[in-house]
Amino acid sequence: MKKVLCLIFLLPSAGFVATVVAQTTTNGLITTAAGVLSLPGESAWGKPVTIRGVVTAAEPDTAARPAWDRKFFVQDPTAGIFAEDSNQNHPAPGDYVEVTGTSHPGGFAPFISYASWKKLGTAHLPDAKPVSMEQLMAGIEDSQRIEITGIIRTAQREDPVVKYEIVSGGYRLAVYAPPLKETDLETLIGARARVRGTASTFYSGQLRQLITAELHVPFASDFIIERTQTGDLFDAPVLALNSLGQYQRNRDLGKRVHVRGVVTCQRPGEDLFIQDATSGMQIKSRQITPVTPGEVVDVIGFPGFDHFLPVLEDSTYQVTPGPRRMMKPVTAAIKELQGGFRQGSLIRLQGMVLNRNAPPGEAGDDNQIQRRVALTLQNEGLVFTAEGFSPEVNQRLTQIPIGSKVEADGVCFMHISENGSLQSLQVLLPLVGDIRVLQKPDWLTPIRLLGGLAILFIVLVVALTWTVMVQKRNQALKALVRDKTKAQQELQESHELLEWRVVERTKQLKFEMGARKVAEVQFKAILAERTRLARELHDTLEQVLTGIGLQVDTAAELIDTDPVAGKRHIRLVRNLMAETQLDLRRSIWDLRSRELEQFDFPDALRVNAQHIIEGAGLKFEMETIGAVRPLPEVTEENILRISQAAVTNVIKHAVANELKISLHYNEGYLSLHIADNGQGFDPTNCSGASEGHFGLLGLSERVKRLDGSFEIISVTGGGTRLEVKVPIRIEMDADTVAPPNLETST
Numbered sequence: 001m002k003k004v005l006c007l008i009f010l011l012p013s014a015g016f017v018a019t020v021v022a023q024t025t026t027n028g029l030i031t032t033a034a035g036v037l038s039l040p041g042e043s044a045w046g047k048p049v050t051i052r053g054v055v056t057a058a059e060p061d062t063a064a065r066p067a068w069d070r071k072f073f074v075q076d077p078t079a080g081i082f083a084e085d086s087n088q089n090h091p092a093p094g095d096y097v098e099v100t101g102t103s104h105p106g107g108f109a110p111f112i113s114y115a116s117w118k119k120l121g122t123a124h125l126p127d128a129k130p131v132s133m134e135q136l137m138a139g140i141e142d143s144q145r146i147e148i149t150g151i152i153r154t155a156q157r158e159d160p161v162v163k164y165e166i167v168s169g170g171y172r173l174a175v176y177a178p179p180l181k182e183t184d185l186e187t188l189i190g191a192r193a194r195v196r197g198t199a200s201t202f203y204s205g206q207l208r209q210l211i212t213a214e215l216h217v218p219f220a221s222d223f224i225i226e227r228t229q230t231g232d233l234f235d236a237p238v239l240a241l242n243s244l245g246q247y248q249r250n251r252d253l254g255k256r257v258h259v260r261g262v263v264t265c266q267r268p269g270e271d272l273f274i275q276d277a278t279s280g281m282q283i284k285s286r287q288i289t290p291v292t293p294g295e296v297v298d299v300i301g302f303p304g305f306d307h308f309l310p311v312l313e314d315s316t317y318q319v320t321p322g323p324r325r326m327m328k329p330v331t332a333a334i335k336e337l338q339g340g341f342r343q344g345s346l347i348r349l350q351g352m353v354l355n356r357n358a359p360p361g362e363a364g365d366d367n368q369i370q371r372r373v374a375l376t377l378q379n380e381g382l383v384f385t386a387e388g389f390s391p392e393v394n395q396r397l398t399q400i401p402i403g404s405k406v407e408a409d410g411v412c413f414m415h416i417s418e419n420g421s422l423q424s425l426q427v428l429l430p431l432v433g434d435i436r437v438l439q440k441p442d443w444l445t446p447i448r449l450l451g452g453l454a455i456l457f458i459v460l461v462v463a464l465t466w467t468v469m470v471q472k473r474n475q476a477l478k479a480l481v482r483d484k485t486k487a488q489q490e491l492q493e494s495h496e497l498l499e500w501r502v503v504e505r506t507k508q509l510k511f512e513m514g515a516r517k518v519a520e521v522q523f524k525a526i527l528a529e530r531t532r533l534a535r536e537l538h539d540t541l542e543q544v545l546t547g548i549g550l551q552v553d554t555a556a557e558l559i560d561t562d563p564v565a566g567k568r569h570i571r572l573v574r575n576l577m578a579e580t581q582l583d584l585r586r587s588i589w590d591l592r593s594r595e596l597e598q599f600d601f602p603d604a605l606r607v608n609a610q611h612i613i614e615g616a617g618l619k620f621e622m623e624t625i626g627a628v629r630p631l632p633e634v635t636e637e638n639i640l641r642i643s644q645a646a647v648t649n650v651i652k653h654a655v656a657n658e659l660k661i662s663l664h665y666n667e668g669y670l671s672l673h674i675a676d677n678g679q680g681f682d683p684t685n686c687s688g689a690s691e692g693h694f695g696l697l698g699l700s701e702r703v704k705r706l707d708g709s710f711e712i713i714s715v716t717g718g719g720t721r722l723e724v725k726v727p728i729r730i731e732m733d734a735d736t737v738a739p740p741n742l743e744t745s746t
Contacts (some may be wrong), residue, residue, distance in 0.1 A: 002297065003366060004098075004123065014436065019353045019538075019734075026465045028047060028048060029048050029049070029050060030047055030048065030049045030050075030051075030103065031050055031051055032051060032076060032077075032078040032079070033051055033053065033074070033075065033076050033078050033079040033081040033143075034078035034079040035049075035078070036049055036051075036081055036103050036110050036112060037079055037081060037109065037110055037143075037385060039105070039110050039688070041105065042105060043454055044103045044104060044105040044106075044110045045103070045105060045543030046102050046103065047102060047103040048102060048103075049100065049101050049102060049112050050098065050099070050100045051074065051076050051081070051098075051099050051112075052076060052096070052097070052098045052120070052125045052655055053074045053075050053076030053077075053096070053097070053099070054074065054076075054095070054096055054124075054125060054126060054199045055071065055072050055073065055074050055090075055091045055092065055093050055094065055095045055096075055097060056073045056074065056075050056080060056125055056126070056145045056218065057073040057093060057197065057198035057200075057216040058071070058072035058073070058090040058092060058093055058218075059161060059176065059216060060093060060160055060161075062722060064409065066244050067088075069090075070084065070085065070087070070088065070089065070090055070725045071083065071084040071090060072090040072091060072201060073143055073198045073200075073216070074097060074099055074117075075126050075143075075144070075145055075198075075251060075538055076349075078210055078744055079143070079144065080126075080140075080143040080144045080145055080198065081110075081111060081112060081143050082106075082109075082111040082112070082143050082200070083099055083101065083111065083112040083115035083117070084112075084113060084115065085101075085113050085114050085115060085558065086110065087116060088116065088117065090619075091117055091119060092123075093125065093218035094118050094121060094123065094125060094218070094221065095121075096118060096119070096120050096121045096122055096123040097117045097118060097119050098117065098118045098120055098442040099115050099116070099117045099321070100115070100116050100117075101113055101114045101115035101116065102114050104136075104292055107203050107204075107205040107208060108139065108142065108201050108203035108208060108209075108210060109139075109142045109143065109201070111143075117385070125145065125218065127145075128145050128146055128147035128196035128197075128222075129141075129145065129146050130146070130148075130414050130477075131146045131147070131148060132169060133148060133168040133169035133170075133171045133173065134169055134171070136148060136171075136173070136199055136213055136215075137173075137208040137210075137212070137213055138210070139201050139203075139213065141213075142199055142200065142201045142213070143198065143199065143200070144199055145193065145196070145197070145198050146196070146197070146198075146199055146215075147195065147196045148166070148168065148173065148194075148195055148215065149168060149192070149193070149194045149195070149226075150166035150167055150168030150169075150173065150192070150193065150195075151166065151167050151168065151190065151191070151192055151193075151254040151302075151487055152164055152165070152166055152188050152189060152190065152192075152193055153165045153166065153167050153172070153189070153302065153313070153314040154286075154314055155185040155186075155188050155189060156185075157179065157185065158176075159181070160178070160179075161177060161178060162174055162176070162177055162178070162180075162185065163175070163177045164176075164177065164188075164193075164618045165314075166193060166195065167302075172216060173213065173214065174176065174212075174214040174215070175195055175197065175214065175215045175217060175223075176214065176215070176216050176217065177195070177197070177217035177220065177222070177223045178217070178218075178220040178223075179220070179671045180220055180223065180225075181220070181651060183682060187228060188225065188300070188452070189229075189256070189314075190226070190228070190229035190254065190255060190256050191225050191226075191227060191228040192225075192226045192227040192228075192254060192456075193224060193225055193226065194224040194226055195215060195217055195221065195222065195223055195224070196217065196222040196223075196224075196476050197215040197216050197217035197218065197222060198215070198216045198218070199213055199214075199215055199216075199609055200213065200214055200215075200216060201213050201214075202214070209720040224455065229255055229256065232255055233258055233300040234258060234298055234318065234714040235515065236257070236258040236298060236300075237258065238258055238259060238260045238298075239257050239258065239259050239280045240259075240276060240277075240279075241259055241261060241274070241275070241276050241278050241279040241281045241344075242278040242279035242282065243278075244257065244281070244303045244310045245303075245305075245309075245314070248260060251303075253302070253303060253304075254302075255302075256300045256301055256302055257298070257300065257301070257302075257303055257312075258298065258300050259274070259276075259281070259298075259299050259300075259301075259312065260274075260276065260296065260297070260298050260299070260320065261274030261275050261276040261280075261281070261296070261297065261299070261409045262274060262275050262276070262293075262294060262295070262296055262325050262326075262327050262665065263292065263293055263294065263295045263296075263297055263452050264280065264293055264327055264344075264345075264346050264411050265293065265389070265410070265411040265428045266290070266291055266292075266389075266430070267389060267428075268290065269287075269288045270284075270289060271283055271284045271285060272285065272297075272317070272365070273344050273411045273413075273428070274297060274299065274344075274694070275327050275344065275345055275346060279343075279344065280342070280343065280344030280345035280346065280411065280412070281310065281311065281312060281343075281344045282306070282309075282311045282312070282343075282413065283299055283301065283311070283312045283315045283317065284301070284306075284311055284312065284313045284314065284315060285299075285301070285314070285315040285316065285317060286314075287315075287316055289317070291317075291319060292324075293326065293355060293430050293431060294318075294324035294326045294327075295319050295328075295693055296319070296322055296324075296325060297317045297318065297319055297320060298317060298318055298320055299312060299315050299316070299317040299704055300315065300316055300317075301313055301314055301315030301316070302314050302315075304321050304494075307372065307414075307415040307416060307423070308340070308416050308417070308418060308420075309340045309343050309414065309415075309416060311451070327346045328346070328408040329346045329347055329348040330342070330346065330347055330348065330408075331346065331347070331348045332349060332412070332487050333380075334349075334379055334380040334381075334382050337412065337422055337425065338412065338416075338420065338421065338422050339416065339420040339422075340414060340420065342412045342415045343412060343413070343414050344411060344412065344413070345410065345411070346410070346411055346412075347409075347410070347411075347412045347427070348407065348408070348409050349377075349379060349384075349407070349408055349427055350379060350405065350406065350407045350408075351377030351378055351379040351384070351386075351405070351406060351408070352377060352378050352379070352403070352404070352405055352406075352439065353375050353376070353377060353400060353401070353402050353403060353404045353405075353406060353441075354376045354377065354383065354402070355375075355376040356373070356374075356375055356376070356397070356398070356400070356402060357373065357374040357375075357376070357385075358373045358394075358397075358398050372387050372388060372389060372394065373387070373388055373393075373394040373397040373398055374387045374388075374397075375387075375397055375400065375406070375435075377406070377408070377427075382425065383425070384425035384426065384427065385425075385426050386406075386408045386410060386426075386427040386429055386435060387427070387428055388429045388431060389428065389429070389430060390430070390432075392432045393429050393430070393431065393432055393434070393435070395609060396432050396435060397429075397435065400437060401440065401441055402441065402446065402447060403440075403441025403442065403446065404437050404438075404439060404440055404441050405438045405439035406436060406437055407435075407436045407438050408427045408429060408434060408436075409429070409431075409433075409434040409435075410427035410429040410430070410434050411427070411429065411430070412425070413425075413426040413427075413626075414426075414427055418688070428606050461503065481576065497724045506702065510616075511630070543638055545580075547576060548573050548577060548580075549574050551569045551570075551572050551573045551576070551590055552569075552570075552573055553574070554566075555569035555570045555616040556570050600627070600628065601630075601631060601636050601639075601640075602622070602624045602628060602663055604609065604636075605622065605639075605643050605663060606661075607623040608640060608643065608644055609643065609644075609659070609661060610648075610653065611645050611724075612644065612647045612648055613647065613651060613659065616651050617657065618650075618651070618656065618657060618658065618659050619657060619658045619659070620659050620660075620661075621658075621659070621660045621661070622660075622661050622663075623660065623661070623662045623663070624662075624663045624665075625662065625663070625664045625665065626664055626665030626666060627665055628665060629665065631670065631728060634653060634705075634706070635670070635706060635726060635728070638702045638703075638705060638706055638726075639724070639726065640668070641700055641702060642672065642702055642703070642710075642724055643661065643672060643674065645676045645698060645699060646722050647659065647661075647674070647700075650674075650676045650678065650720075653678075653681070654676045654678025654679060654680075654719075654720060655678050655679045656676035656677050656678030656679075656719070657677065658676060658677045659674075659676050660671070660673075660674075660675050660676075661674050662674075662675075668727060669726065669727050669728055670726055670727075671712070671723065671724065671725045671726075671727055672722075672723070672724040672725075673721065673722070673723050673724075674721070674722045675720070675721040675722075676719050676720055677715060678719055678720060679716070680714045680715050680716045680717055680718050680719050680720050681714050681716060681720065682714070682716060683712045683714055696712075703724060703726070705726075706726040707726070707727060708724060708726030708727065709724075709725050710722065710723065710724045710725070711723045
């Protein structure tokens with residue numbers, strides 16, 4: 001379902017009336033500013049946006065605010081929204097544009113990112129919505145065109161605009177507007193203004209929380225002065241300082257007042273303190289004109305409250321000609337300062353120095369005035385600070401030892417709570433003589449005590465470190481003794497093993513010498529076997545290749561007329577080639593006899609099987625039962641090849657994950673068992689030599705050559721077990737005994 005909103009804009013420069021249609025379609029395109037602002041949280045990322053509206057704010061970049069390049073605010077009939085990252089310069093206020101981009105969740109409110117715009121004409125700006133300062137500072141009017149009323153506190157030119165600070169409802173708002181023609185900015189201070197513009201916000205990007213807001217006025221006609229404060233305020237009647245916080249009927253807080261007093265302290269660019277016959281007061285002023293204690297100044301400013309105490313805000317001052325008048329400090333008690341009494345006045349207080357806050361830097365450094373030194377003092381249970389504001393005072397404060405009892409003459413600067421209780425107290429020291437040491441600390445100061453504790457701690461750390469090092473050395477010596485004892489035991493075991501191997505080798509030599517003739521017979525048999533194997537390779541390989549050629553020719557003739565039969569002949573060729581490759585590899589392996597040259601017969605079976613199954617993911621187990629003894633080489637060679645062929649078939653056809661080989665040395669015969677947990681097959685109905693598979697035929701021939709027998713036990717889905725049994729014709733010498741650890745191994 002589509003929702004349609006229509007608005008008619010009058011375009012005087014283009015001379016026509018345009019109808020703007022904002023709609024949200026089912027394809028996900030957002031066509032209203034309100035639609036973008038309504039996107040919740042992270043779901044506001046990357047939605048396509050196209051809206052039509054009037055540009056309400058787009059300021060030129062300034063040296064103080066260089067962030068307006070390619071950014072602007074646009075408002076359609078539903079709401080206003082911020083657009084940025086355009087590849088064009090921003091349009092001008094009053095341009096009627098079509099903006100295309102993608103939605104972005106923003107740091108506070110959603111906006112249009114990667115925006116491109118096209119001017120369709122010009123239009124009147126939307127009517128500004130009157131809002132309260134509280135509503136604006138809550139952030140809910142972000143990007144909207146609004147109207148606000150307040151008192152101008154400051155006005156500063158930041159070409160090509162003027163930055164105003166307007167106060168209303170206890171809030172301070174920054175307003176950027178074009179300059180008013182033929183108007184002195186100083187005459188606007190204290191004026192009541194009604195301002196129309198687009199609201200923007202400052203926020204914490206990580207927390208997505210509002211910090212403050214500001215207003216951007218597109219035209220000078222949107223900045224309306226309703227009332228000004230005329231005349232030279234320095235000629236107005238002088239008010240007593242204590243009267244500013246007292247009841248006065250018909251007082252207008254939006255107007256500046258005129259006061260006069262003697263300067264007691266100044267923090268340039270921040271504030272100064274003055275005192276008259278009635279009281280003292282903090283004067284907040286950004287003016288940096290230097291004044292010294294004792295000078296009389298006239299001040300005009302806005303009455304206000306800070307921490308429930310009266311102050312004069314946004315003030316300007318000028319020195320009154322005449323002699324200096326140094327104010328005398330009044331001795332004050334802590335109880336007397338409750339409720340804000342003596343705020344801003346010159347007082348005298350005593351206290352015990354608890355701590356010193358001295359920023360890094362040499363005492364005579366020119367920048368010491370910026371690095372204020374503060375002493376933490378205590379009097380009657382209250383902890384307060386005494387601070388200096390000149391290099392001389394700071395140097396004096398750094399020379400006062402902690403623990404001293406001092407007397408300070410300075411300006412009383414307090415914060416009180418809503419019920420009048422004292423929250424914090426500072427004594428501001430403008431002159432060197434304002435701090436005096438009444439009593440130096442005892443020899444056993446907290447610093448010396450801490451120093452002694454630090455030395456004791458270092459001694460304890462050194463002792464503990466030495467103890468740990470000695471323990472580590474003892475542990476190292478114990479480990480060395482253990483290693484030497486273990487080495488001696490291993491040497492003794494090696495000696496005993498060597499003696500046993502000498503005995504066994506003697507028995508083997510005795511047996512070999514007695515079996516020389518048998519070896520000669522075996523050599524002749526091996527020679528005959530290798531000759532036969534070479535002849536067999538020649539005849540078999542040539543015949544198979546001839547068969548492959550015939551099958552390929554047949555497949556070539558049938559591939560067009562009978563594709564099914566042609567593919568069957570091709571598969572037969574593939575099988576013949578695979579079997580031929582396997583037989584050729586086996587024959588080459590037979591000629592080399594690599595395992596039997598390096599290992600005894602059971603190890604040769606194990607190594608051979610491990611080479612074949614490497615990388616196949618099979619769990620392999622090898623078991624030898626009975627006393628291992630030498631066999632005729634012909635017997636070992638053929639049993640090894642039978643095992644090799646069987647393991648290869650398991651990998652190729654069984655689809656198994658477990659394989660077990662058992663070798664049994666019995667009286668008069670040797671048996672080999674190979675079992676897997678694969679898919680099994682029907683031994684009565686399996687591929688044979690007629691289909692290019694020679695595995696079972698080769699197995700039968702080798703067993704027959706050894707005058708043995710074999711049996712294949714297999715059930716479909718239940719695995720396969722091969723049992724081979726061959727007679728042992730040559731027995732070992734009766735005195736030969738295998739080492740105990742070879743009788744049963746896995």
